[in-house]
Amino acid sequence: MALSHISHDGLGAACPAYALKALDVLESAGWEAWVVGGWVRDALRGLPGHDVDVTTSAPWQEVERAFAAAGFPVHETGTAHGTVTVVMDGKPVEVTTYRVEGTYSDLRHPDEVRFVRDVREDLARRDFTVNAMAWHPTRGLLDPFGGEGDLNLRVIRAVGVPRERFEEDALRVLRAVRFAARMGFSVEAATQEALVACAPELTYIAQERIGQELDGIVRCGKMGWALMNETDVMCAALPELQAMRGFDQHNPYHFYDVLEHTARVCMGVQEFTGGLARPELQWAAFLHDVAKPVCFSLDAEGGGHFFKHPVVGASMADRIMRRLAVRREVAVPARLLVRYHDHRVFATQRSVRRTMQKFSHECPGQETRLTYELLDLKRADAIGKSWRAYGFIQTLDQISALVREEVSRGPVFKESQLAVGGRDLMSEFGMRPGPGIGVFLDAMLVAVVDGVVPNEREALLAWLEEYSGMPRV
Numbered sequence: 001m002a003l004s005h006i007s008h009d010g011l012g013a014a015c016p017a018y019a020l021k022a023l024d025v026l027e028s029a030g031w032e033a034w035v036v037g038g039w040v041r042d043a044l045r046g047l048p049g050h051d052v053d054v055t056t057s058a059p060w061q062e063v064e065r066a067f068a069a070a071g072f073p074v075h076e077t078g079t080a081h082g083t084v085t086v087v088m089d090g091k092p093v094e095v096t097t098y099r100v101e102g103t104y105s106d107l108r109h110p111d112e113v114r115f116v117r118d119v120r121e122d123l124a125r126r127d128f129t130v131n132a133m134a135w136h137p138t139r140g141l142l143d144p145f146g147g148e149g150d151l152n153l154r155v156i157r158a159v160g161v162p163r164e165r166f167e168e169d170a171l172r173v174l175r176a177v178r179f180a181a182r183m184g185f186s187v188e189a190a191t192q193e194a195l196v197a198c199a200p201e202l203t204y205i206a207q208e209r210i211g212q213e214l215d216g217i218v219r220c221g222k223m224g225w226a227l228m229n230e231t232d233v234m235c236a237a238l239p240e241l242q243a244m245r246g247f248d249q250h251n252p253y254h255f256y257d258v259l260e261h262t263a264r265v266c267m268g269v270q271e272f273t274g275g276l277a278r279p280e281l282q283w284a285a286f287l288h289d290v291a292k293p294v295c296f297s298l299d300a301e302g303g304g305h306f307f308k309h310p311v312v313g314a315s316m317a318d319r320i321m322r323r324l325a326v327r328r329e330v331a332v333p334a335r336l337l338v339r340y341h342d343h344r345v346f347a348t349q350r351s352v353r354r355t356m357q358k359f360s361h362e363c364p365g366q367e368t369r370l371t372y373e374l375l376d377l378k379r380a381d382a383i384g385k386s387w388r389a390y391g392f393i394q395t396l397d398q399i400s401a402l403v404r405e406e407v408s409r410g411p412v413f414k415e416s417q418l419a420v421g422g423r424d425l426m427s428e429f430g431m432r433p434g435p436g437i438g439v440f441l442d443a444m445l446v447a448v449v450d451g452v453v454p455n456e457r458e459a460l461l462a463w464l465e466e467y468s469g470m471p472r473v
Contacts (some may be wrong), residue, residue, distance in 0.1 A: 014043045018053040018088035029066035031058035034134035043132045098122040129157045129174045154185045162194035170201035174213040177230045181222035199236035211324025224266035243293035250304030256384045258292050268380025279330045281373045284337035286316040314339035347398040353449045360413035364406045412455050415441045416423045419457040430473045
């Protein structure tokens with residue numbers, strides 16, 4: 001669905017009062033200032049703004065002096081690059097002096113930063129035309145590189161010579177893909193050619209920075225698009241993907257190579273969750289088959305097999321996410337989903353309970369959500385194969401119904417959730433405190449999970465009397 005663009009006059013109404021106040025503080029002190037960056041881009045698209053950045057002709061020392069005199073806190077967050085952060089009405093505003101940058105000998109950092117007096121020079125150093133616009137409440141929109149036109153055309157285009165922009169900072173290669181994915185844009189032809197040519201230079205970029213960009217692609221739900229449309233860049237960003245590219249699975253249940261199958265699974269989890277897939281599910285879809293190339297074998301008839309690929313894949317996914325500095329609260333459940341994505345779940349209460357218990361052991365309190373996510377991952381995995389796997393989706397629907405039943409009755413995954421405890425065993429059977437109590441509680445838990453006995457006090461005590469041969473006192 002197309003976004004409703006707003007007029008230049010409408011930007012004034014959309015701009016937060018605290019940002020307008022920041023401009024006023026600087027200009028009252030005799031300096032020029034503009035709102036720049038993502039806020040201008042998103043406001044022109046009719047999207048709600050987030051952080052507002054300001055650029056100014058004032059040296060950072062003068063910026064600090066002006067805001068301190070006006071009574072606003074100032075933090076020196078990047079003075080080497082002319083940046084301070086001002087707190088305006090509780091909101092952080094980054095204020096940066098107009099600057100140009102020298103060569104990037106390490107493809108990451110400018111060898112020198114030079115401060116200038118013309119905002120157009122500052123805009124010329126920016127990455128993409130849609131990010132190289134400035135706005136002022138009275139001077140209007142400053143758009144020297146056609147960013148507004150590219151918003152209307154829905155394209156990502158590098159400012160100036162694309163190759164030069166990417167050679168300045170190789171991470172811009174991946175940023176271009178993230179912007180295109182998140183905004184639903186295409187990449188302009190010359191920019192795309194430079195992307196592919198400069199993708200190998202991602203080798204020189206810190207893994208945490210690559211992780212941030214990949215996480216952005218994952219979280220906007222467009223990793224499937226990125227894998228299919230920007231394969232060269234994605235393989236350069238995550239080398240493990242290269243082995244998956246074009247890898248014939250030699251299996252009648254698979255129409256696609258491992259990479260395209262992965263892309264379709266990423267798209268599938270978005271479809272099955274209505275576009276609301278949580279980050280751990282999206283990362284799991286992205287990495288669920290990462291170990292297939294290293295686990296591949298052929299049988300005597302030429303059929304392909306991937307024995308133990310979920311176990312190996314969970315280990316690989318864990319290493320990859322650690323390397324990329326993916327947050328632990330996302331990485332841990334994602335690793336578990338990779339580990340169990342091929343785990344056989346049957347349409348029985350016992351199988352459902354055992355599956356939920358696996359998640360309960362490693363992610364306490366998250367077992368219900370992760371079980372549903374596992375089923376969505378399995379659905380997406382099925383539609384990313386061949387028609388021979390589609391029938392399994394009906395079974396998954398039956399399993400989902402059983403999960404709902406289990407949740408409604410109050411599932412039991414650990415001894416503390418049993419209707420009896422150690423005190424009951426001591427009072428009813430005369431047992432003395434010690435490890436023996438834990439042995440019997442564990443046996444009762446297994447019996448409840450397996451559906452042998454309901455989680456009811458009298459039923460459990462009667463079962464234990466028969467199971468142990470101990471009479472009740």
